[in-house]
Amino acid sequence: MTQTAADASQSVQTNPKQSQDRRWRSVNRTIRLNGNQPDALIETLHAVQESFGYIDLDAMQYVARELTVPLSRVYAVATFYHYFTLKPPGDHTCVVCMGTACYIGGSTAILDSIHEGFGISPGETTPDGKVSLLTARCLGSCGLAPAAVFDGEVAGKLDAATVVEKIARWADHDSES
């Protein structure tokens, strides 16, 4: 529980339950709506991730206590489901679709060129914390293969050069500012 999001762990110290942090309030709302039931574990973890961008150990501890779910079960669920991440994401995220259509459409080449250009593999973030690379099982945009999501926006019919250029823009733009 060391270098987690500083503000998040701060609010833990001030007890998330009473926290005025709107992120904790959103988590607490989910917990309350589900009547603190253990079966709301996945819903609650979704709420944590949506609020904080990831799920850290403090949050897991809090969720376990509030829903009376064993600690190990919370960790098990948070790591079983690939949608959840325990690491803070970079400032920007690029999700490359690895569905069948995208795969035969060349998404591997896209990943290769991102690796070449920025030195990150799926699941990794650039050392400066700017860009995270993820893969998705299938975005359901098979008609536009190969597809990727750039900060929540789906883009289709991509090729390696376009993707690298888009990511480069993130990396450069932010370093100037």
Place this chain on the structure above:
Amino acid sequence: MTLSLEELQQIARIEKDRREGFQHRIKICVAAGCLSCQSATLKEAMEKEVSRRGMENWVDVKGVGCLGLCTAGPLVFVEPDGILYQGVKVSDAGPIIESLGAEPIDALHCSTDLPFFARQHKVVLENCGRIDPERIEDYIAEGGYYALYQALRNMTPREVIQEITRGGLRGRGGAGYPTGLKWTTVAKAVNATKYVICNADEGDPGAFMDRSVLESDPHRVLEGMAIAAYAVGAAQGFIYVRAEYPLAVKRLRTAIAHAERLGVLGNGIFNTRFRFDVRVRLGAGAFVCGEETALMASIEGRLGKPRPRPPYPAEYGLWGCPTLINNVETFANVAPIIRNGGAWFAGIGTETSKGTKVFALAGRVNHTGLIEVPMGTMLRDIVFEIGGGIPRGGRFKAVQTGGPSGGCIPEQYLDMPVDYESLAEAGSIMGSGGMIIMDESSCMVDVAKFFMEFCMSESCGKCVPCRVGTTQLYHLLCKITSGAAQPSDLDKIEELCDLVKNTALCGLGQTAPNPVMSTLHYFRDEYTAHIEDKVCPAKACKMQPAKEVV
């Protein structure tokens, strides 16, 4: 509050009058495919153009669900002229408005006489691209919730099930289990509490029909669920939907709220004693949760790991209660069957596979997108007529159906009718309806490896054959595609396929070897080329034979 038939009809009438009031209606596809081509901005631009010209009262601009031909997005459909525009840019908004009532713009025009549109038969997708998914009135104007009224007021639960059985509807999630039979089992189970679950955890890579239905016509699924709940005696429903489909989730939540406000969900629906509530539960990125028992475990907030069956969910399901689980497309077929009768539905399709099926066409084919055809349509028609053939003069090699549980069907089966039995005979399955077309540039070993990697990382890890067997298979396939394999490795692959298929705990494991087995069956020479000659015939694999010790 409860709703009467008169009120339902009135809503439909008002909505229709409202539509009639407009001289032109512009429908812009705002499903995920076109959204990723900036159709939302296009819609804004179109609205701006209309208001700039002060035409709000006779031109209606609305966002609709999927129009099908995703490859040509953003798509715009103009009514009542019936003109479809493709690849519409923001700058085209003005000219399109100008052209209303006059000659259509040739450069953007997309003929709806194309076999892609003409050969389709829409039941599940009948409203997709026609209605605004965020307005319940639009759905009602198309006859929505009338089937629910019919069922609740004029039919007994038994009659509802009989009608479904008469229609011959089979599960659209993969295995094709007769829906009527499933409902009967749950209806017969004795328990105060029962549940209805809609499986919207569409995880097959290459399948997006469920997403499209949820994004384009969410009320249809809710209505189907409510009818099912009435038939089996449930009062609570869950929709288990992938968190990766935020738009579908949002529209579902909107739809549920609207339906509750109107009284077609909730207490005493249509002045009966029937009550039904629906809640959305989010998946979290686990393919195995498409398996019934894993899905229920996940709804209960636990690890999505399958358990041995029996007991089946119909007897012992969610929180130990009898539970009906059907997939999105299955529920989407329910209302039309009740509205038009089982006999009507049974009149579409083949002897054993009734109705229509939605397929997601993707891969090396000219027209990618969502199509709906009667069961039994020839594979060749789907690929070459509707799909428009292989781009850039390529040669058809195989079509992959059924996702990671399915197989690759080679050219010699092109004249096969697409139904549950024929697909199984060809070594594949219907699955949820993904169809990936492959040409000569695809290496079949590489495709098999792709699916095995999928099964390996989606394996829940509970049973040994799936957990370790898929890993071993993946490693063997990697050896082949990297040129490091020996002939004996092929024996090991076949042996492992047989082992995993026969001894794994759940459907995911038991079907995981299918892509390997089917490619090995039809394209064995590609495997041997990799192993013996150390070449990839499709030139897709990077062969780096291991350094030999001499």
Place this chain on the structure above:
Amino acid sequence: MSKMRIATTWLDGCSGCHMSLLDLDDRLADMAQQIEIVYGPLVDALEFPEAVDVALVEGAVSSDADVKKVRLIRERSKILVSFGDCAVTSNVPAMRNEFRVQEVLQRGYEENVSCHGQIPGVGVPALMPQVRPVHEYVEVDVFLPGCPPPADAIFFLLSELLQGRIPDLTGKSRFGA
């Protein structure tokens, strides 16, 4: 009747299996009428001979020299026995497989020595990236697991082979012993 020509060899292992062979004691002497040990650490032969009837291979395949050796043995022997756990499972030698060869060498020859650490490079066989059991390189006719296999099991093995039978070793020995 000519004597059965037996060769024994020792790849990456501890020689424990050979010790167990010696534990046959007087039974070995009895058998001397029927067998001839033509190669192995116990006899004085420089090159692996031709036309060997039975080869007992102890140890895992660990270096390029092992690979060459085991292939030669296979070529020149009628029956090849994977003799003991290292040959059958790669056993303790394979514990280095979790690490890269360079890491292993550094640990063994530099970090863990008190003075003048140096990784030997000249005149020693190069290590394979991973230690593997014998049957991954050549076809094996009989597997005799055990660390070491008990003398009784070895006796049974040899007696059966002398009778012209491929022995069924079920229950005679086990992994680990």
Place this chain on the structure above:
Amino acid sequence: MTAADAFSRKKSNTEARSVRILTFKIDDRDVSAREDETILAVARQNNIYIPTLCHLDGLSERGACRLCIVEIKGSPKLVPACVTRGREGIEVITNSERIADYRRKILELIFTERNHVCSVCVSNGHCELQQLAVNLGMTHVHYDYLYPRLAIDASHERFSLDHDRCVLCLRCVRVCDEIEGAHTWDVMKRGINSRVITDLNQPWGSSSTCTGCGKCVQVCPTGALSEKGKSVAEMVKRRQFLPYLQLMRGVDRE
């Protein structure tokens, strides 16, 4: 409690309390059984050997190791004996060539998954996995070993955890949850990356929920969980407490 247990319990609660007695065949022998008994239980009562690994009397069933698969005559599907109930008139085959072959291969897969170096394992000679290899006639593994890089957790003052020996039977998870009630153990990640964990995947010694009862160690079939300071010869697992606790669970069931 397995779904099957819970279901039959519920059924017997709602329906009449009479338990039917069935007769069927296991390996050509006529056997009789209560309808709520598993094929495995009936086979054991009749001294018919069916290998098991994840099963342990006194814990809920998982049906996960697949070693106890049996054939039922006339059906191509193999069923796990530990969770399948008998049915009137069926013929169960526990030891056909086909089953023996599958079991051996499944066992081989388990051996390839982790680094089971029996010769230097604390449970050498007292290990169920090692014994299974003997019982099933598995003399070698013909699949490639995977050689994962795994750690040992020796942070607990009395026990240690060696992932290299773990077969993911989850007996530890079940005994801790179902009998001790602490639920210190669970399994993280999925598929080939699954690992047993304590609490939030933290060192066992720092677990806030572990009661130190050691039941997990005693039920572990291999050397994955062991007691510190014991020699190989001493590392015999003691499970005497399980029948007693099982009895309590039985009382609870009445």
